[in-house]
Amino acid sequence: MTYRLLRLILSLVAYVTLRPQVVGLHNVPRRGPVILASNHLSFLDSILIPLVVPRQVTFIAKAEYFTGRGIKGRISRWFFTTMGNIPVDRDDPRAGQRSLEDALRVLEGGGAFGIYPEGTRSRDGRLHPGRTGVAWLALAAHTPVVPVALIGTDKVQPVGRRLPRPMRGGVQVRFGAPIDPSHQLTAGARPAQVRRELTDHVMTSIRHMSGQELAGR
Structure with a gap:
């Protein structure tokens, strides 16, 4: 109930201030496990x-959002916990693997998990190479990957800016066709090769929707 109320309030604020244009939402299944793999601006x-x-x-969030002190820390912890972030x-030297294990549990429970294959926010607006964790997760959970392209969020809240600012024309969220990881499997293919090819497939789909310049390999 708390999540639904918070989401309703944030949705109203977002649609008034950001005016998001959503394309391809039908590609996201209403139930069952799914990975939403997005660019990150x-x-x-x-x-x-x-x-x-x-x-x-469900998204992964840095631990600092959950460990702050004082009123600001409590509000941050309540917000990210209510939103279902992990x-x-x-x-932690095993942070990457622990994140994937947490994500796998979400998917095994039939949930939707959001991931940024680039690993971090793009500071130059270009699309950086994807890390193969998204492919590992899709193959381990036998779960489709829905590519997501965000456009304009870096103009609303650039890196380093604490508060978002209104943007004429709004932002865009585009959802691509689901990618079935099993289609990437071929006889004799090495696991690392399969993960790389699947990740590249996801990143190519994101680039086609976002129109971003590639940052190189």
């Missing part, structure tokens, strides 16, 4: 995607 991305998708989407300690 702004802090807003992890908030915007769950607001436009008609089901709860904390990860980035100083």
Whole structure:
């Protein structure tokens, strides 16, 4: 109930201030496990995607959002916990693998998990190479990957800006056709090769929708 109320309030604010244009939402299944793999331009991305998708989407969030002190810390912890985010300690040498294990549990429970294959926000607006964790997750969970392209969120809240600003024309959220990881499997193919090819497939789909310049290999 708390999640639905918070989502309703944030949705109203988002649709008034950001005026998001959503394309291809029918590609996101209403139930069952699914991975939403998106480009990453702004802090807003992890908030915007769950607001436009008609089901709860779980993201990984840095542990600092859950450990702050004082009123600000309590509000932050309540917000990210209510939104269903999973904390990860980035100083932990196994943080990446722990994140994938947490994501796998979400998918095994029939949930939707959001991931940024680039690994971090793009600071130059270009699309950077995807890391193969998204492919590992899709293959391990036998789960389709829906590519997501965000356009304009870096203009609303650029890296380093604390508060978003209104943007004429709004932002766009585009959902591509689901990618079945089993189609990437071929006899004799090495696991690392399969993961790389599947990841590249996802990133190519994101680029076609976002129109971003590639940052190179």
